[in-house]
Amino acid sequence: MPVAVGRVPVQSVVGGLATAAVFVAALVTHIGARYGGPSWLVIGLVVYAAVRRSRGEGMLEHVEAPDEHPLPEAAFSSILVPMKLGEIGEEMVATAIKLAQERGAAVEALYVIRVPLDEPLDAPLTELEERAWASISEAKLLGADHGVEVRGETVRARSIGQAIVEEAERRGVDLIVMGSSPRWRRQSRFFSPTVEYVLRKAPTEVLIVAFPQGVLEEV
Numbered sequence: 001m002p003v004a005v006g007r008v009p010v011q012s013v014v015g016g017l018a019t020a021a022v023f024v025a026a027l028v029t030h031i032g033a034r035y036g037g038p039s040w041l042v043i044g045l046v047v048y049a050a051v052r053r054s055r056g057e058g059m060l061e062h063v064e065a066p067d068e069h070p071l072p073e074a075a076f077s078s079i080l081v082p083m084k085l086g087e088i089g090e091e092m093v094a095t096a097i098k099l100a101q102e103r104g105a106a107v108e109a110l111y112v113i114r115v116p117l118d119e120p121l122d123a124p125l126t127e128l129e130e131r132a133w134a135s136i137s138e139a140k141l142l143g144a145d146h147g148v149e150v151r152g153e154t155v156r157a158r159s160i161g162q163a164i165v166e167e168a169e170r171r172g173v174d175l176i177v178m179g180s181s182p183r184w185r186r187q188s189r190f191f192s193p194t195v196e197y198v199l200r201k202a203p204t205e206v207l208i209v210a211f212p213q214g215v216l217e218e219v
Contacts, residue, residue, distance in 0.1 A: 076105040080173040082164050083111045083135050088179040093139045095209060096177040100148045108171055109139045109152040112163045121156050129154065161197030169203045176202055180210040 003010045026033040052059055081096035083089055093109065100107045111132035115121050136152030143150030157163035168176055176198060180191050190210065191199070199206055 076100070076103045076174040078106050078108055078171065078173045079175045079177060080108045080110060080164070080168050080171065081139075081177045082160070083109055083132075083139065084179075088181055089135070092177055092179045092209065093142060095207075097139075097143050097146050097148050097150070099175070099177070099207075100143075101146050105174070106149040106151060107139070107143055108167075108173055109136050109150055110164065110167050111136055111152070111154045112160045113154055113156045114160055115156050115158060117158060121158075125156075159197075161194040161201070164194070164198050165201045165203070174204055176204060176206045178206065178208055180208055 023037065027037055028034075049059065052061075057063060076099065079096045079100050081092055083093065093107075096107050099105070113125060113128050113132055115123060115125070132154045133152075136150075136154070140150045140152060153167075155163050155167060164176065178195055178198060180195055191208065195208060199208070
């Protein structure tokens with residue numbers, strides 16, 4: 001509310017006077033406030049002075065808040081994107097490629113084939129492998145269209161989250177890009193078990209894109 005008389009901010013003046021009036025009323029009418037209020041103010045001034053002196057700053061010197069300093073742009077040389085079927089999987093690949101294009105990085109496309117517990121890890125899963133390599137090929141084509149190198153690989157594992165974390169450690173990537181389906185929020189959780197596992201165990205930064213309800217739905 002930019003209301004001022006000349007260069008005097010009306011809101012600040014009114015707020016300051018009202019606060020002073022409340023403070024005086026509290027001191028007069030409340031015995032505890034009569035001693036606690038001034039004591040708290042004195043403690044605050046002492047702490048303020050001590051912090052200023054420890055930093056070598058003057059008592060009235062202007063100090064910039066942390067958010068006033070420009071933050072350095074994160075540098076990524078490789079971005080890992082776990083692939084999955086559906087629109088969210090496609091969006092995550094596109095997001096990773098866009099980030100890589102902006103930062104001059106490469107994309108590591110990882111397709112984890114989850115092997116059921118009742119089958120050996122080397123069990124023949126021809127259909128899943130063909131689907132995985134088809135997805136990786138599409139990611140490579142999309143990367144080529146944007147001048148981004150996309151390296152693809154499939155791995156077999158019992159746990160998708162564990163496989164993602166292990167591959168991120170092995171490849172030494174700088175960022176993992178994942179998506180969160182809206183359906184998990186209808187089940188009183190924000191992220192899927194796989195995303196939660198990666199967030200807890202990942203050896204690097206993780207970018208999660210949580211899609212709103214009704215934007216992208218998956219079965």
